[in-house]
Amino acid sequence: MIEDPYRDADLVGLYDLDNPGGKDHAFYRALADQIGAHLIIDLGCGTGLLTRSLARPGRTVIGVDPSSTMLDYARQQPGSESVTWIHGDASALAPTGTADLVLCTGNAIMHVSLEDLPATLTSVAAALRTGGMVSFDSRNPAWRAWEHWTPEATYRERVTQAGVLREWLDVTPVQDGRVVFDAHNVFPDGEDRVYTSILFFRSVGEFQRELETAGFTDITCTGGWYRSSADDESPLLVFRARRV
Numbered sequence: 001m002i003e004d005p006y007r008d009a010d011l012v013g014l015y016d017l018d019n020p021g022g023k024d025h026a027f028y029r030a031l032a033d034q035i036g037a038h039l040i041i042d043l044g045c046g047t048g049l050l051t052r053s054l055a056r057p058g059r060t061v062i063g064v065d066p067s068s069t070m071l072d073y074a075r076q077q078p079g080s081e082s083v084t085w086i087h088g089d090a091s092a093l094a095p096t097g098t099a100d101l102v103l104c105t106g107n108a109i110m111h112v113s114l115e116d117l118p119a120t121l122t123s124v125a126a127a128l129r130t131g132g133m134v135s136f137d138s139r140n141p142a143w144r145a146w147e148h149w150t151p152e153a154t155y156r157e158r159v160t161q162a163g164v165l166r167e168w169l170d171v172t173p174v175q176d177g178r179v180v181f182d183a184h185n186v187f188p189d190g191e192d193r194v195y196t197s198i199l200f201f202r203s204v205g206e207f208q209r210e211l212e213t214a215g216f217t218d219i220t221c222t223g224g225w226y227r228s229s230a231d232d233e234s235p236l237l238v239f240r241a242r243r244v
């Protein structure tokens with residue numbers, strides 16, 4: 001288990017500016033409406049921007065995240081009182097078999113290690129009712145996004161409330177879809193705040209096998225948000241599956 005890469009409150013405060021939600025949030029909101037979801041769990045909810053937007057009368061929304069910094073931020077945002085927030089990973093999900101929809105968005109599932117994925121999906125299945133749906137997105141290993149994450153390509157400077165921030169990524173050796181990278185962040189005090197992340201890139205076939213083993217059926221994977229079929233040119237894989 002690595003230290004939480006989202007533990008810097010200054011950077012968490014910038015997260016929603018960098019990830020304001022667009023087609024991805026629209027996709028997940030439409031899915032929730034399509035299946036008439038009354039109980040939704042957002043696993044790896046982060047700052048809760050999507051989570052809060054799912055809330056409405058007659059619907060229960062639960063946001064779950066292992067980062068206390070992310071969750072503290074989420075709890076302080078307008079509308080946060082419409083959501084039940086839980087600190088933890090999938091092991092914190094109650095195995096009630098009552099949820100209509102479990103989401104895991106913004107590539108959050110890529111933080112789950114090879115060893116932890118089976119238990120994570122089993123916990124998700126145990127939270128869902130029969131016929132309930134899981135949906136998540138994950139970067140496509142065939143697209144090899146990490147090759148673009150060089151310090152030169154990712155370097156940028158921007159003005160923040162705490163002054164000018166210089167930031168860049170640095171990927172360390174990649175092995176079997178396990179990508180380790182350091183995010184460097186330098187505010188005007190000159191200190192380089194370095195946060196290490198490990199992301200697990202999994203293929204369509206790997207996810208299909210894991211989902212089937214955890215008790216899911218009707219598994220579909222599209223390349224992006226517009227239901228085109230996934231191939232090596234798709235940067236993002238979007239999955240849906242039903243609990244048996």
Ligand SMILES: C[S@@+](CC[C@H](N)C(=O)[O-])C[C@H]1O[C@@H](n2cnc3c(N)ncnc32)[C@H](O)[C@@H]1O
Nearest residue numbers: 043044045046066067070089105106108111112
């Ligand atoms: C890139 S953020 C995505 C946040 C949010 N879902 C979004 O769409 O913006 C990834 C989130 O996954 C969370 N995370 C890390 N490990 C996790 C795990 N094992 N289970 C669930 N969430 C995890 C992180 O704390 C972080 O909030």
